[in-house]
Amino acid sequence: MEPLLEVKDLATYFYTDEGIIKALDGISFSINEGEILGLVGETGCGKSVTATSIMGLIPSPPGKIVRGSILFKGKDLLSLSEQQMRRIRGKDIAMIFQDPASSLNPVLRVGFQVAEAIWAHLKTPIREAMLKAVELFGLVNIPDPHTAVNRYPHQLSGGMKQRVMIAMALSLNPKLLIADEPTTALDVSIQAQILSLIKILQRDYGSSVLLISHDLGVISTMAHRVAVMYSGLIVEQGRVEGLFQSPLHPYTQGLLAAIPRVDEDISELAVIEGTLPNPINPPAGCRFHPRCPWAMEICKSKRPAFKAVKPYHEVACYAYAD
Amino acid sequence: MIKFIIRRLILLIPVLVGVSIIAFLMLHLAPGDPAELLAGLEASAEDVAALRVRFGLDKPLFIQYFMFLKGLFDGSLISLKYEMPAASVIIPRIFNTLKLACASIVVAVAVGTVAGILSAVRRHSIVDYLSTTMALLGVSMPVFWWGLVLIMIFSVYLMWLPSGGMGGLRYLVLPAIVLGTSSAGVIARMTRSSMMEILRQDYITTAKSKGLPSRIVIYRHALRNALIPTVTVVGLEFGYMLAGAVLTETVFSWPGVGRLIVDSIMARDYPVVQASLLLVAGLFVLVNLGVDVLYAFLDPRIRYD
Ligand SMILES: Nc1ncnc2c1ncn2[C@@H]1O[C@H](COP(=O)(O)OP(=O)(O)O)[C@@H](O)[C@H]1O
Ligand SMILES: [Mg+2]
Numbered sequence: 001m002e003p004l005l006e007v008k009d010l011a012t013y014f015y016t017d018e019g020i021i022k023a024l025d026g027i028s029f030s031i032n033e034g035e036i037l038g039l040v041g042e043t044g045c046g047k048s049v050t051a052t053s054i055m056g057l058i059p060s061p062p063g064k065i066v067r068g069s070i071l072f073k074g075k076d077l078l079s080l081s082e083q084q085m086r087r088i089r090g091k092d093i094a095m096i097f098q099d100p101a102s103s104l105n106p107v108l109r110v111g112f113q114v115a116e117a118i119w120a121h122l123k124t125p126i127r128e129a130m131l132k133a134v135e136l137f138g139l140v141n142i143p144d145p146h147t148a149v150n151r152y153p154h155q156l157s158g159g160m161k162q163r164v165m166i167a168m169a170l171s172l173n174p175k176l177l178i179a180d181e182p183t184t185a186l187d188v189s190i191q192a193q194i195l196s197l198i199k200i201l202q203r204d205y206g207s208s209v210l211l212i213s214h215d216l217g218v219i220s221t222m223a224h225r226v227a228v229m230y231s232g233l234i235v236e237q238g239r240v241e242g243l244f245q246s247p248l249h250p251y252t253q254g255l256l257a258a259i260p261r262v263d264e265d266i267s268e269l270a271v272i273e274g275t276l277p278n279p280i281n282p283p284a285g286c287r288f289h290p291r292c293p294w295a296m297e298i299c300k301s302k303r304p305a306f307k308a309v310k311p312y313h314e315v316a317c318y319a320y321a322d
Numbered sequence: 323m324i325k326f327i328i329r330r331l332i333l334l335i336p337v338l339v340g341v342s343i344i345a346f347l348m349l350h351l352a353p354g355d356p357a358e359l360l361a362g363l364e365a366s367a368e369d370v371a372a373l374r375v376r377f378g379l380d381k382p383l384f385i386q387y388f389m390f391l392k393g394l395f396d397g398s399l400i401s402l403k404y405e406m407p408a409a410s411v412i413i414p415r416i417f418n419t420l421k422l423a424c425a426s427i428v429v430a431v432a433v434g435t436v437a438g439i440l441s442a443v444r445r446h447s448i449v450d451y452l453s454t455t456m457a458l459l460g461v462s463m464p465v466f467w468w469g470l471v472l473i474m475i476f477s478v479y480l481m482w483l484p485s486g487g488m489g490g491l492r493y494l495v496l497p498a499i500v501l502g503t504s505s506a507g508v509i510a511r512m513t514r515s516s517m518m519e520i521l522r523q524d525y526i527t528t529a530k531s532k533g534l535p536s537r538i539v540i541y542r543h544a545l546r547n548a549l550i551p552t553v554t555v556v557g558l559e560f561g562y563m564l565a566g567a568v569l570t571e572t573v574f575s576w577p578g579v580g581r582l583i584v585d586s587i588m589a590r591d592y593p594v595v596q597a598s599l600l601l602v603a604g605l606f607v608l609v610n611l612g613v614d615v616l617y618a619f620l621d622p623r624i625r626y627d
Contacts, residue, residue: 057530090533102524107546107621117532152622168532 002074003030004208005054005176010068012046012053015061019280023049025232026068028306031176036202036209038223038240040216040255044276046232047212048098051180054210055095056085072176091121094169098181100161104153110161111137111149114168121172136167140197159190166197173205180212195222216259220244225312228252231277231287233303238313248315251288286317294319323618326626330611334604341603345596346387349587355379356402356590377402390596403591412582412598416605418488419578422501422570423563425494429502430509431556437506438513438552443540445518453510460507469500469573486575497574501567505559512555517548550620557613561606 008028014021023046031037039047052058054070056077070077072093077085097103104113114136115129124132130149137145140163153161162182169177179198183191199222202209213219219226220240227237228249236249247253254272274291277283283290289299296318304316357373358365374380377400378389393399399408437453444450476496477485484493520526521544529543530536568580579598586594618624 095531105525
């Protein structure tokens with residue numbers, strides 16, 4: 001079966017005064033129908049840029065997609081006109097963002113902001129679309145939806161705002177939902193509620209989800225498959241069970257070892273030495289080699305290719321190049 | 323909201339009392355005797371003294387102040403220069419000033435916001451460079467020079483518009499443009515910078531991610547937020563237009579309150595100066611109140627109770 005979304009060799013650069021930031025430098029992954037793909041990596045590795053590249057919302061200037069393709073239902077989104085892309089945005093591919101506090105327009109009623117998405121695609125009169133918004137608010141468990149639609153963002157809590165964002169994203173029953181750190185800005189107690197809401201709705205609607213997080217815990221409970229990103233590249237991907245049980249890439253191993261476990265002493269927490277490389281002048285070869293305990297001579301000059309080491313489990317690392 | 327407006331209107335009273343005291347003291351402490359000026363060069367000392375008594379200028383300062391207040395309320399305030407009720411001198415002038423200020427602010431807001439929006443939306447384009455240069459020119463051009471240039475072009479050469487005086491709408495065009503030019507520049511800059519700031523906000527990305535046409539993203543989502551800081555500037559500019567249009571009024575022989583105040587100061591026409599200043603100050607406060615009310619309409623986060 002053909003995947004719903006197939007990203008191939010995608011590279012997005014930002015041309016800044018300091019130099020060219022290679023935020024994405026050739027990433028490839030795919031998402032199947034009804035699948036949740038988790039995208040993990042440290043802050044600054046390019047997760048949000050991946051999301052905005054798919055949405056066609058890279059700010060330009062300074063940003064530019066310099067190569068690759070983004071096939072959605074077999075059609076390359078990068079070849080579409082702005083007009084055509086706009087018909088896909090919000091309808092076929094919808095997105096929710098990290099910070100619900102800043103993602104809603106402060107001067108418009110939240111119900112209107114949802115209704116507007118419906119209007120944009122179906123030309124439903126706003127009055128009717130508002131009724132749909134009430135329905136959606138009920139679906140995402142916002143109490144008293146009739147009153148809530150008439151509220152302004154500042155009158156709602158963070159969790160409620162994120163529910164509004166989810167209602168907005170689901171309003172047109174999108175095939176793909178991109179959730180960029182949907183719970184990072186929320187209280188721990190609210191996080192679980194929002195995540196389970198996304199999971200339930202994903203199952204009921206049969207949508208696919210690109211779930212972005214720097215939190216491996218979130219990914220392991222939510223995703224079917226995982227892609228691990230490091231400095232603008234994907235270094236490992238596979239099914240959640242396999243990847244979490246036996247991570248292959250030394251970076252993934254480091255990330256997993258850094259998760260505090262209830263049954264372990266916190267003080268023995270392992271951390272990967274060093275920091276994310278400067279995206280303007282990334283190291284040649286494998287970008288992880290300066291921090292890698294296994295670094296070899298070849299790692300310093302040539303970028304490793306992806307290799308399926310096990311079924312459904314691929315890694316880009318010379319340690320597995322028999 | 324109603325409560326807020328009433329509270330602000332009550333606050334107007336101490337403001338006006340303050341303004342009246344300051345205006346009163348400044349005038350009376352400044353050198354120059356209105357009686358001498360009125361009597362003329364050939365007048366005898368007795369003539370001057372008689373005038374002084376007639377206008378109550380021989381009384382102690384605080385008595386004069388209370389006479390002024392009383393005159394304000396019962397309409398007995400008399401202009402020393404024109405020797406007629408101060409109200410009938412001032413009121414027509416105030417209306418002329420309001421007419422000019424309203425026309426100018428309309429010009430300034432229309433030109434300024436459009437230029438600011440275009441600049442922000444197409445920043446670093448030709449349009450942006452043109453409009454920021456014009457804004458800079460507008461802010462720094464001397465009113466006298468700019469007024470004369472327009473008169474040269476439109477009155478002298480093209481003969482499309484009158485060069486001064488009052489009458490129909492045609493008389494309003496040139497002075498409104500001249501008085502509105504610097505405000506248009508200020509408003510354009512403010513709109514540009516706040517618009518650029520707003521276009522970077524997350525909720526603009528959200529609006530785009532819904533698939534809204536860019537027209538809607540700009541006008542519905544960005545502009546309403548960008549107008550909030552712009553409204554403050556518009557209010558201030560309008561306030562200055564009420565009081566500070568002397569130069570424009572002079573160039574176009576426009577009988578407004580700014581020129582009246584200056585002329586009356588020259589003639590030491592105390593009652594007219596004081597009453598005009600009071601009126602202008604009151605209008606200034608009302609304009610600010612209007613701005614605050616407008617705020618609440620634009621920004622639901624602002625509540626005044
Ligand atoms: N608008 C932009 N201009 C310049 N650089 C950007 C811009 N957006 C993102 N970047 C750069 O791209 C890289 C990846 O950022 P991002 O995708 O936001 O990381 P994260 O994985 O934390 O979401 C960072 O180095 C960031 O500085
Ligand atoms: Mg991010």
